[in-house]
Amino acid sequence: MAILSLQGVSKNFGALKVTDDVSFDLAPGEALGIIGPNGAGKSTLFNLITGNLRPDAGQVLLDGRDITLETPMQRCASGVGRSFQIPQPFDHLTVYENLLVAARFGGGLAASEAPLACMDILHRTGLSALSDRKAGALPLLHRKRLELSRALATRPRVILLDEIAGGLTDGECVDLVATIRSLHAEGTAIIWIEHVLHALTSVVTRLIALNFGRVLMTGTPDEVMAAPQVQEIYLGIEA
Numbered sequence: 434m435a436i437l438s439l440q441g442v443s444k445n446f447g448a449l450k451v452t453d454d455v456s457f458d459l460a461p462g463e464a465l466g467i468i469g470p471n472g473a474g475k476s477t478l479f480n481l482i483t484g485n486l487r488p489d490a491g492q493v494l495l496d497g498r499d500i501t502l503e504t505p506m507q508r509c510a511s512g513v514g515r516s517f518q519i520p521q522p523f524d525h526l527t528v529y530e531n532l533l534v535a536a537r538f539g540g541g542l543a544a545s546e547a548p549l550a551c552m553d554i555l556h557r558t559g560l561s562a563l564s565d566r567k568a569g570a571l572p573l574l575h576r577k578r579l580e581l582s583r584a585l586a587t588r589p590r591v592i593l594l595d596e597i598a599g600g601l602t603d604g605e606c607v608d609l610v611a612t613i614r615s616l617h618a619e620g621t622a623i624i625w626i627e628h629v630l631h632a633l634t635s636v637v638t639r640l641i642a643l644n645f646g647r648v649l650m651t652g653t654p655d656e657v658m659a660a661p662q663v664q665e666i667y668l669g670i671e672a
């Protein structure tokens with residue numbers, strides 16, 4: 434059974450149809466990429482999955498259970514974690530405190546077990562040495578790492594990554610990809626929105642191309658990237 438399913442999900446902002454009858458299944462442990470031009474509705478799709486937005490039509494299912502009307506907090510507790518395109522840490526808290534909040538209130542960890550779990554995650558994402566630093570003082574790479582760490586601290590079974598590699602140098606990107614790969618290897622299901630295609634396609638086994646809120650194409654990364662309609666709309670290449 435799919436861990437996550439979208440069934441005919443649509444969302445309008447006024448007259449603008451931002452998500453248009455989107456359906457797909459995510460298998461347990463699958464790594465799925467989502468691509469599409471700016472404004473295609475990628476982040477909106479994440480907001481519909483996490484409950485930050487309610488769809489106008491369609492259903493979101495987790496483990497076959499309809500969660501369409503559940504709050505973001507309920508979905509997080511059920512195992513849906515996310516990172517935001519623009520990192521959203523509590524700037525006035527330290528890196529460690531940010532994780533603690535995510536682990537206690539998002540991941541439901543007890544006060545006795547959360548500290549060790551947070552230190553493990555910080556080690557894994559390369560932030561241990563910065564655990565006492567205020568989140569608001571971190572440079573971009575470390576803010577991205579913190580965003581990923583916060584998502585991990587909620588103990589997700591499905592993690593949604595929104596442009597986590599954007600703005601990083603090639604070297605920084607390699608490290609981040611290694612962390613995401615290790616998550617995938619452990620069996621965490623991943624949906625990753627990314628414009629840095631070489632990073633994305635080095636991890637995901639399936640791609641969905643979105644355009645004007647609709648699924649334009651689904652397939653292996655090679656199939657989707659080679660498709661004339663994808664090249665035309667996404668890469669600006671005339672077919």
Ligand SMILES: Nc1ncnc2c1ncn2[C@@H]1O[C@H](COP(=O)(O)OP(=O)(O)OP(=O)(O)O)[C@@H](O)[C@H]1O
Nearest residue numbers: 446449451469470471472473474475476477478518
């Ligand atoms: N809360 C909102 N109210 C009105 N319009 C919105 C809202 N959120 C997004 N939009 C519009 O919906 C469209 C899709 O936005 P979305 O952020 O989902 O696109 P995206 O594919 O993630 O783009 P990008 O690659 O630039 O991040 C855009 O035209 C955007 O301006």
